[in-house]
Amino acid sequence: MLPAFAYARPRDLAEAVRELASPGAHLHAGGTDLLGCLRDGVFAAEKVVSLRRVAEGREIAATPEGGLRLGALVPIAEIAASPLVRERFRGLAQAAGDVASPQLRNQGTLGGNLCQRPRCWYYRGEFACLKKGGDLCSALDGENRYHAIFGGGPCFIVHPSDTAPMLVAFDATLRLLGPGGERQLPLGEFFQLPTANLAGENALAAGELVAEVEVPDRSGWKSSYRKVRERGAWDFALTSVALALRREGATVAEARVVLGGVAPIPWRSEAAEARLVGRALDSGTARDAAAAAAEGAEPLSQNGYKVALVRGAVEESLLAFAAG
Ligand SMILES: Cc1cc2nc3c(=O)[nH]c(=O)nc-3n(C[C@H](O)[C@H](O)[C@H](O)COP(=O)(O)OP(=O)(O)OC[C@H]3O[C@@H](n4cnc5c(N)ncnc54)[C@H](O)[C@@H]3O)c2cc1C
Ligand code: SF4
Missing domain, CATH: 3.30.390.50 (CO dehydrogenase flavoprotein, C-terminal domain)
Structure with a gap:
């Protein structure tokens, strides 16, 4: 059962940022990852900020420079099916089409795909491992067949997203919105190793969200x-x-x-x-x-x-x- 939490339903991303400012608030986009984490007690939420009523951030568009702009709330299935993406950014359509199942691709969003939490079974289970503030990495001497072979230590998670590697290969940039306003960040600098950020996986500051992903022109x-x-x-x-x-x-x-x-x-x-x-x-x-x-x-x-x-x-x- 889901534990109790306050629930906010902002109408735009600016309001979502304001709602996120309260301690213990978590964004809910498609919820395919978040709700499992809350149900299983991986982490707790004081407040869930649902993006369901937000109309912006749901577009896939060509940029005047020949690139691609994807709103964070675009469902993964739409990226896989988009003629623009399939024709000019084929690897991204393939990556989106390889995410999970048709139901999860319809429900899950691009922002959620990039910000989803790791699947390490100790992290997802009832283990107070290093990432959850404990003293040791249970995977190190435990069941580690799905864990990292590069960049691991002291935690050995693997990043679970299918769209992230392809977007990094395209040199994509994120537009982030937060209490301090807007900033751009290359996606390659967004993801962080455990040595830099043990509790999280990326450079999102408190109260910040991913608003948009921009891919540069890749003709040729x-x-x-x-x-x-x-x-x-x-x-x-x-x-x-x-x-x-x-x-x-x-x-x-x-x-x-x-x-x-x-x-x-x-x-x-x-x-x-x-x-x-x-x-x-x-x-x-x-x-x-x-x-x-x-x-x-x-x-x-x-x-x-x-x-x-x-x-x-x-x-x-x-x-x-x-x-x-
Ligand atoms: C059975 C199963 C199989 C899966 N298989 C795959 C797979 O093969 N490949 C793969 O890539 N993924 C997989 N996923 C993971 C994931 O649920 C989906 O990929 C989905 O895209 C997540 O998007 P969402 O909108 O549902 O995220 P949510 O569950 O709403 O959010 C996920 C996390 O991201 C945060 N978040 C959401 N949107 C934003 C935003 N705009 N800015 C900042 N933070 C945000 C949330 O607070 C939460 O912590 C699977 C999930 C399940 C349950
Ligand atoms: S790999 Fe990371 S998440 Fe998994 S048990 Fe070790 S410290 Fe915890």
Whole structure:
């Protein structure tokens, strides 16, 4: 059962920011993640601020500069189905289409997808682990097959979002609204490692919310999102690869390789990108870049398999580009 909390239903984002200012207030967008957390006592809310009646932030639009603007309240299903996204930002449509199930994609929003809490089963269960203010990380010597192989410590969560790695690969920027007004933040700087922020996962200040995501013009680029999961039905990524490449003739001129499901943040592999730029995209280049993407991995006792998964998924994604 859900514990009792106060409930606010603002009519716009400015009013939502005012409501969020009270201690213990949490935003409710689609609620697909929040309500489970409250029901299971992962954290408590004094007040829930529902965005249900807010009309703004529900649009997908092209920008005059050739980019894309997505409101934080756009349902994930609309991103997957949008002709504009499918045509010009294909990897994002693929990532959105890979989120959860059709029902959850209809209910869940982009802002909620980026700000959802981690799925570590100790965090979600009745364990006072480090992230919940306890003394130790239960995953370190426990069941850690779904945990981080990059960037972990002292907490080893993986970031669960499918849209986040692709949006980082597109160099997207967030528009944040808070008590101090508005600010822009590159999405790559939004997500934070546990060493910087153990209790949270991102740079949202108290009372701040995500209003909008802007993707720059990516004409001339190709993109893809490949998700490896344990089951064919809805499931979080064991690993995923968000790829965005621009070629000049046969040569890769610019590249972004961002991994999901393997680190507490979407994990950009600059080592893999460096093995792509300036080279023709053939099987040798794909193999080198894939090996580079797996470099520096530090698996825990049960998740060494993810190193091979990263290598395989990156190589497959690049070979699909080379063939197409
Ligand atoms: C069974 C199941 C399977 C799932 N599978 C996947 C999956 O495969 N891939 C994946 O990516 N996700 C998955 N999810 C996670 C997630 O619920 C959805 O992806 C969804 O997009 C979350 O959006 P929401 O609007 O429902 O978020 P909510 O539940 O409303 O919010 C989630 C969190 O974000 C905060 N928040 C919401 N909107 C904003 C905003 N605009 N600004 C700041 N903070 C905000 C809330 O306060 C809350 O803490 C799954 C969830 C479930 C229950
Ligand atoms: S990985 Fe993080 S969330 Fe999970 S048990 Fe360890 S400290 Fe807690």
